[in-house]
Amino acid sequence: xxxxxIKDLQVKYGVIPALKGVSFSVEEGEAVALIGANxxxxxxxxHAISGIVKKAGGTITFGGQDITNKPAHxxxxxxxxxxQEGRGIFSNLTVLENIRMGxxxxxxxxxxxxxxxxxxxxxxxxxxxKSQVAGTLSGGEQQMLAIGRALMARPKVLLxxxxxxxxxxxxxxxxxxxxxxxxxxxxxxxxxxxxNAQMALYxxxxxxxxxxxxxxxxxxxxxLKNDDAIRKSYLGL
Amino acid sequence: MFTQQLMNGITVGxxxxxxxxxxxxxxxxxxxxxxxxxxVFMMGMFLGMFFTQALGMHYLIAFPLAAAATAFVGxxxxxxxxxxxxxxxxxxxxxSALGVSIFLQNFAMLVWGTxxxxxxxxxxxxxxxxxxxxxxxxxxxxxxxxxxxxxxxxLVVNKTKIGVAMRATSxxxxxxxxxxxxxxxxxxxxxxxxxxxxxxxxxxxGIYYDAVYPTIGYSYGLKAFAAAILGGIGSIxxxxxxxxxxxxxxxxxxxxxxxxxxDAFAFGILIIVLIFKPSGILGVKHVDKV
Numbered sequence: 001x002x003x004x005x006i007k008d009l010q011v012k013y014g015v016i017p018a019l020k021g022v023s024f025s026v027e028e029g030e031a032v033a034l035i036g037a038n039x040x041x042x043x044x045x046x047h048a049i050s051g052i053v054k055k056a057g058g059t060i061t062f063g064g065q066d067i068t069n070k071p072a073h074x075x076x077x078x079x080x081x082x083x084q085e086g087r088g089i090f091s092n093l094t095v096l097e098n099i100r101m102g103x104x105x106x107x108x109x110x111x112x113x114x115x116x117x118x119x120x121x122x123x124x125x126x127x128x129x130k131s132q133v134a135g136t137l138s139g140g141e142q143q144m145l146a147i148g149r150a151l152m153a154r155p156k157v158l159l160x161x162x163x164x165x166x167x168x169x170x171x172x173x174x175x176x177x178x179x180x181x182x183x184x185x186x187x188x189x190x191x192x193x194x195x196n197a198q199m200a201l202y203x204x205x206x207x208x209x210x211x212x213x214x215x216x217x218x219x220x221x222x223x224l225k226n227d228d229a230i231r232k233s234y235l236g237l
Numbered sequence: 238m239f240t241q242q243l244m245n246g247i248t249v250g251x252x253x254x255x256x257x258x259x260x261x262x263x264x265x266x267x268x269x270x271x272x273x274x275x276x277v278f279m280m281g282m283f284l285g286m287f288f289t290q291a292l293g294m295h296y297l298i299a300f301p302l303a304a305a306a307t308a309f310v311g312x313x314x315x316x317x318x319x320x321x322x323x324x325x326x327x328x329x330x331x332x333s334a335l336g337v338s339i340f341l342q343n344f345a346m347l348v349w350g351t352x353x354x355x356x357x358x359x360x361x362x363x364x365x366x367x368x369x370x371x372x373x374x375x376x377x378x379x380x381x382x383x384x385x386x387x388x389x390x391x392l393v394v395n396k397t398k399i400g401v402a403m404r405a406t407s408x409x410x411x412x413x414x415x416x417x418x419x420x421x422x423x424x425x426x427x428x429x430x431x432x433x434x435x436x437x438x439x440x441x442x443g444i445y446y447d448a449v450y451p452t453i454g455y456s457y458g459l460k461a462f463a464a465a466i467l468g469g470i471g472s473i474x475x476x477x478x479x480x481x482x483x484x485x486x487x488x489x490x491x492x493x494x495x496x497x498x499x500d501a502f503a504f505g506i507l508i509i510v511l512i513f514k515p516s517g518i519l520g521v522k523h524v525d526k527v
Binding site: 050052072081084091097100 | 408420
């Protein structure tokens with residue numbers, strides 16, 4: 001059984017349907033991407049999984065447990081962490097305070113210290129700047145902070161919403177290399193939402209393509225990469 | 238004369254500051270103005286009086302109980318009047334706040350009557366002279382307590398886990414939820430803390446001026462709100478500073494120019510500051526990198 005299973009998920013903003021019955025799954029240890037244009041419903045899907053938006057229908061199961069109507073903070077406690085679109089860091093808090101907030105629900109002081117070391121090894125820049133107010137970091141550093149902070153919860157699944165947004169190509173590459181390494185070397189299960197289809201197809205084993213609230217195609221990333229229609233509409237080749 | 242008025246100004250300024258903190262903390266987290274906060278202050282005052290007079294308790298027991306009861310009132314207000322309409326238009330929240338304010342005033346009138354009561358806390362007023370300045374033990378108590386509470390609040394907000402969670406929630410409720418923070422609890426806690434501070438201010442005013450009546454929250458609430466805006470709403474040090482500025486300015490204005498224009502000085506300084514710095518003295522405009 002898949003670790004994260006989404007069945008016929010529906011979300012409405014007022015009367016306007018944002019998700020019209022989305023179904024997909026993520027296996028343990030797998031990296032899966034959702035790609036598509038603006039307004040396709042990618043972010044809404046992640047918000048629905050994290051319990052930020054109300055569902056109009058469908059179910060979400062995580063590790064066999066129905067989490068469809070659980071409040072957001074309990075979902076984090078169960079092991080689903082999200083790196084928000086636009087990074088969502090607390091720009092009024094220091095880097096260290098941000099990282100500590102990632103471990104908000106944990107009580108094991110020793111484990112928290114260990115994981116902090118791990119985050120600093122992954123992103124040495126964060127350690128250099130730990131007492132700085134997070135709002136003064138560059139966009140790339142903020143993205144590193146957002147990812148590091150999410151890892152502090154020791155999640156079983158990491159949801160990433162547009163990690164490439166607003167970053168220079170060089171930083172985007174660094175971030176995606178980190179994401180891929182997290183998945184390949186540490187076995188972290190990843191659900192990635194991206195407009196940058198090229199990067200998404202690089203990082204994910206499987207990819208779902210969304211259009212106006214529905215999944216229109218899915219498949220192995222390496223196959224989609226060579227598909228003519230996809231190359232034309234999503235990769236601009 | 239100058240030092241005397243300065244001390245008087247600091248005393249009422251400290252009281253404004255305590256009330257202003259409740260406005261600014263709630264605004265910081267929910268971006269709403271809790272217009273019923275002045276009446277929470279009034280409730281704190283009446284509850285302090287009720288526990289000491291009607292129930293005959295010693296003030297050391299009565300006042301903490303009153304503070305706890307006022308915290309409960311504040312938490313209930315959020316639960317009943319604000320939480321159900323949190324996603325609604327800000328105008329709806331404003332109407333709801335005014336409704337709560339009217340309710341609390343009428344509740345107090347119903348229970349305690351419309352007349353002015355004496356506070357009778359059992360604390361004796363003693364005055365003494367320091368050079369040319371006359372101070373009372375209550376005045377010193379007000380100043381010391383205001384300062385201590387502000388330091389405690391500063392430490393809670395900046396050094397404790399729940400304080401950091403409060404600041405995180407005030408920056409973004411969604412981001413805070415995604416950290417696993419139960420933001421509803423943080424919001425309740427914020428209302429509770431703000432109400433405790435308002436209750437302390439109410440009790441201090443009760444002891445200092447020895448007059449308690451159901452509509453007293455209006456003028457104090459408005460002044461404290463002005464203080465919060467003056468300091469930069471959403472900013473905790475701003476509310477403290479704003480409270481002292483308003484208290485000192487109105488006291489000096491009343492003493493040196495005309496006591497009839499006391500309120501005009503308080504709101505005049507607000508208008509002048511807002512013309513030159515619309516975000517308030519310590520207010521900051523958020524600049525987020527994208």
